[in-house]
Amino acid sequence: MLKNNFLEVAKKISVIENNHSKAKEIIDGLPEKSYFVVGITGSPGVGKSSLTNIIAMKFLEKGKTAVLAIDPSSPFTGGAFLGDRIRMKDSASKGVFIRSLASRGSVGGLNPSIYDTVEFLGRSGFEYIILETVGTGQAETDIKNIADVIVLVLSPGNGDEIQSMKAGIMEIGDIYVVNKMDLPGAKSLYAKVKSILELSNKNNEVLLTGMAYKETIYDLFDKINIELGKKTHRNSVKNKREINRLLNVVLKEINDNCLNCESLEIIYKFIREDLNEGKKS
Amino acid sequence: MxxxxxxxxxxxxxxxxxxxxxxxxxxxxxxxxxxxxxxxxxxxxxxxxESEDFLSDVGYPGEYPYTRGVQPTMYRGKLWTMRQYAGFGDAEESNKRYRYLLSQGQTGLSIAFDLPTQIGYDSDDEMSEGEVGKVGVAIDSLKDMETLFYNIPLDKVSTSMTINSTAAILLSMYMAVAEMQGVSPDKLKGTIQNDILKEYIARGTYIFPPKSSMRIITNIFEYCAEKLPGFNTISISGYHIREAGANAVQEIAFTLADGIAYVNAAIQAGLDPNVFGKRLSFFFNSHNNFLEEISKFRAARRIWAKIMKEKFNVTDKKAQMLRFHTQTGGSTLTAQQPMNNIVRVAYQALAAVFGGTQSLHTNSYDEALGLPTEESVTIALRTQQLIAYETGVSEVVDPFAGSYYVENLTNRIENEVNKYIDKIENIGGMVKAIEEGFPQKEIGEAAYRYQKDVEKGEQIIIGLNKFKSEDEAKNEVLKINEEVENKQVEKLKKLRKERNNDAVNENLSKLDEAASSGENLMPFIFSCVKSYATVGEISNVLRRNFGEYNESIIS
Amino acid sequence: MPIKVLVAKPGLDGHDRGAKVVAMALRDAGMEVIYTGLRQTPSSIADAALQEDVDIIGLSILSGAHNRLCKKVLDAMKERNIENKPVFLGGIIPEEDYENLKSMGIVDIFGPGTSLELIAKRIKEIVKK
Known part of the structure; x- marks a missing residue:
């Protein structure tokens, strides 16, 4: 598969991940482009990778597509087990670019370089970028700042569904998916999600999906596209993404030249939180 | 007292x-x-x-709950079947090895197929490159099967075939060969492994998603209940689960939970568990811990009898019995000081005999180095013969009964196994548990723990982390002729030219229809096979209908 | 920066106990391990190595198909201009094949009984070079 620029892209992602001053150079050297970011998020074992596999293939029919699959690093050893490719064989063989990222320094977050990596992929010609991630804690904030559309995936019997509702993760989704629809408990989970959304006066889409029922996943794909088509919303996300990315760049540069940066971290956090408030209002 | x-x-x-x-x-x-x-x-x-009741928990051999064995006389009546798993290269070479083993006193055949045959690829498929004839014999069409059993009368031997995803195809070929020999199907004796669930858990030769695989399996159950009454239509296998790193409790628990799933599927297909329960057989691993393994086998028999009686209301005694084949633990063999493996295998085999196995495969000492040579296979077989004829252990039934330790351990294993089985039932049965990656995760963690124990020296392995020797003698291993692949490819080319391709296509498209309509696939596969459709061609029809499975790993 | 390792099983062999245990051990040794699962074709392994930009690739083969499969993986890497990434091999590999495999470009071979510690140590050494 030499027809594309995957080798160059892959190498530069490593540079961006490991050296942020070079990251700036790389990104600034590329012209800005328009691209879409879809977040697919949910607890381990709900079937995110299998859904991503199919959604990515559908996007590939429309344009160049990349998947960033992010899994947590161990806070003790720094190591990580990244197994998402197992379920993305089909999209990989069709030409989707897949990169596994460990969360590294960002405790509970996506990956410190995620803003840059996404922007770099966008400027490198990827029109559709899918972020697959366990969306809790800091990752929740991160994905809100990056994705144009967030698909929150749940599955019955996963045990932590109540947990996610408590943790407020139920608030971040644009589209809600109850996967593994043929498992017992899927229908009731579906009803539960609906009623929670109704209680908070939200009328987001809630879908039932299952790997054996491809049409349900194609339906999800259509719904994602409808969300992506909502321009006003997209523009605000795009701005936010760029602001956050630049903030990150600034922070890292200050970090490099400053011994005690705690106060700056706090300021940075405030700015970020303000941005998020902005989305809600 | x-x-x-x-x-x-x-x-x-x-x-x-x-x-x-x-x-x-x-x-x-x-x-x-x-x-x-x-x-x-x-x-x-x-x-x-103290809590154990002799009559209801231990009792007498040949009687419920069969803790002491399934026959009242056990090895005083008939010794276990000595069955060495073999097969390599092409059908011709394997046929020679089988006839040699039979001439050496082996009493049953056990066929090892190569990976392409097991996963439904022809030898000329791109996926098969480098794998043809490696871990077993390459079978592409009925032609190869005819060669494999050349001069072996199928009404005289019992044949065990380690085949799962493509079991329906290989069994059909076996029946077709019997037909040519003039042996009627009801005279055929043997076992097909046909245990797809453990392939998802541990062995990895699956093709289709679990649901479709379960359909094929129940199709085989139904078909054979009528046509092949002397054949064990499944060998529910803990062997590979143990090899993948499970402990003794997990081995039994996951195997019996698989068993429950098969019984449920068969009942759903309208079969009577009193009838097909008799055709279920099991396959376990015999590992290093001697007394624990003996207890494990005794516990497994008792748990299964209770499951069949209490859960499925089975009253037929034969259908309550857990009959099993044993293989000594392949992963216990070391590449270091390989001769030590002869001793390991002997103890493991002895545990299986004390545990009341119906048949036994003893590993060859050189299997951590490569494929076994004829010499090493012979020593392995002699090990069994030695136990049977020299040690005297076959002269009494279940001699460990009444040992406080063995009885206590038998009870404890039963309790722990039941905890796992309950857990799996709570998840929604074994098929669901597999889709969720539950047993896979448990086994993976156990394997990692074990390995760490070995490296910390808490688990001692002679020659590996204790009593190491500096210079190791080089060992001869069997070399598979790389020519096998070319030979198979040539044979396929010839076959595709010479056979009646119209008949092949017609049979394949009939199978295609049956696959989508839900009919029993066996008669259609049988027709395909007889017209010399290949393993790959038949599998591809089913792949198109059922899709392919991707493993479930949750890190 | 953590070392990035790809652990892959080429061919049809389903014995993944070793590959999984090694993957877990390397994770615990502080590496980022990309695990691709069973039945990978040589080209999909090379694609993964390229896209993930790993530092090193580990192959696990117990079916006896190592000579052919290693060659195909290395060729697929060459086609993608990533032949500079080191490849090591684990599994049941007869000693008489070591020389051939090493001359092909396999940097190290770990047979049954190799300690996890040694594997992690060797990877660190190889990547450092």
């Missing part, structure tokens, strides 16, 4: 005799543990089997 008196005496012994010694001479280790992590005391006494 006066338990009160024993209790008093035991407390006194512990206080006065044991502790005194312990103070001056502590034991070798702080704790002694079973493979599943439970503590082992220094002695066992009637107190440790």
């Amino acid at each position: 006066d338990y009160k008196k024993i209790k008093e005496r035991e407390a006194k012994w512990s206080e006065a005799t044991l502790n005194k010694v312990l103070k001056r001479f502590p034991e070798r280790k702080e704790t002694f543990k079973t493979s599943f992590g439970e503590g082992i005391k220094s002695i066992y006494s009637p107190l440790d089997v």
Whole structure:
């Protein structure tokens, strides 16, 4: 598969991940482009990778597509087990670019370089970028700042569904998916999600999906596209993404030249939180 | 028995005799543990089997709950079947090895197929590159199967075939060969492994998603109940689960949970568990821990009998019995000081015999190095013959019954296994549990723990982390002729030219229809096979209908 | 920066106990391990190595198909201009094949009984070079 620029892209992602001053150079050297970011998020074992596999293939029919699959690093050893490719064989063989990222320094977050990596992929010609991630804690904030559309995936019997509702993760989704629809408990989970959304006066889409029922996943794909088509919303996300990315760049540069940066971290956090408030209002 | 008196005496012994010694001479280790992590005391006494009722829990061989064995006379009546798993290269070479083994006193055949045959690829498929004839014999079409059983009368031998995803195809070929030999199907004896669930858990030769695989399996059950009454239509296998790193409890628990799933599927297909229950057989691993393994086999028999009787209301005695084949643990063999493996295998085989196995495969000492040579296979077979004819252990039934320790361990294994089975039932049965990656995760973690114990020296392996020797002698291993692949490819080319391709296509498209309509696939596969459609062609029709499975790993 | 390792099983062999245990051990040794699962074709392994930009690739083969499969993986890497990434091999590999495999470009071979510690140590050494 030499027809594309995957080798160059892959190498530069490593540079961006490991050296942020070079990251700036790389990104600034590329012209800005328009691209879409879809977040697919949910607890381990709900079937995110299998859904991503199919959604990515559908996007590939429309344009160049990349998947960033992010899994947590161990806070003790720094190591990580990244197994998402197992379920993305089909999209990989069709030409989707897949990169596994460990969360590294960002405790509970996506990956410190995620803003840059996404922007770099966008400027490198990827029109559709899918972020697959366990969306809790800091990752929740991160994905809100990056994705144009967030698909929150749940599955019955996963045990932590109540947990996610408590943790407020139920608030971040644009589209809600109850996967593994043929498992017992899927229908009731579906009803539960609906009623929670109704209680908070939200009328987001809630879908039932299952790997054996491809049409349900194609339906999800259509719904994602409808969300992506909502321009006003997209523009605000795009701005936010760029602001956050630049903030990150600034922070890292200050970090490099400053011994005690705690106060700056706090300021940075405030700015970020303000941005998020902005989305809600 | 006066338990009160024993209790008093035991407390006194512990206080006065044991502790005194312990103070001056502590034991070798702080704790002694079973493979599943439970503590082992220094002695066992009637107190440790107080809750056990001799008549209902231990009883007599040949009677419920079969703790002591499935036949009343066990090896006094008939020795276990000595069955060495073999097959390599092409059908011609394997045929020679089978006839050699039969001439050496082996009493049953056990066919190893190469990976392309097991996963439904023809030898000329791109996926097959480098794998043809490697871990077993390459079979592409009925032509190869005819060669494989050349001059072996199928009404005289019992044949075990390690084949799962493509079991329907290979069994059809076996029937077709029998037909040519003029042997009627009801005279055929043997076993097909046909246990797809453990392929998802541990062995990895699956093709289709679990649901479709379960359909094929029940199709085979139904078809064989009528046509092949002498064939065991499934060998529910814990062997590979253990090899993948499970402990003794997990081995039994996941295997029996698989068994429950098959019985449920068969009942749903309208079969009577009293009838097909008789055709279920099991396959276990015999590992290093001698007494634990004996207890494990005894526990497995009792648990299964209870499941069949209490859960499925089976009244037929034969359908309550857990009959099993055993293979000594392949992963216990070391590449270091390989001759030590002969001793390991002997103890493991002995445990299987004390555990009441119906048939046995003993591994060859050189299998951690490569494929076994004829010499090493012969020593492995001799090991069994030695146990059978020289040691005297086959002259009495279940001699470990009544051992406080073995009875206690049997009970504890039963309890732990039942906990797992309940857990799996709560998840929604084994098919769901597999889709969720539950057994896979448990086994993976156990394997990693075991390996760490080995490296810490808590688990001793002679020659590997203790009593190592510096210079290792080089060992001969069997070389598979790389020409096998070319030969198979040539044969396929010729076959595709010479056979009646119209008939092949017609049969394949009929199979295609049956696959989508839900009819029993067996008669259609049988017709395909007889017209010399290949393993790959038949599998591809089913792939198109059922899709392919991707493994489930949750990190 | 953590070392990035790809652990892959080429061919049809389903014995993944070793590959999984090694993957877990390397994770615990502080590496980022990309695990691709069973039945990978040489080209999909090379694609993964390229896209993930790993530092090193580990192959696990117990079916006896190592000579052919290693060659195909290395060729697929060459086609993608990533032949500079080191490849090591684990599994049941007869000693008489070591020389051939090493001359092909396999940097190290770990047979049954190799300690996890040694594997992690060797990977660190190889990547450092």
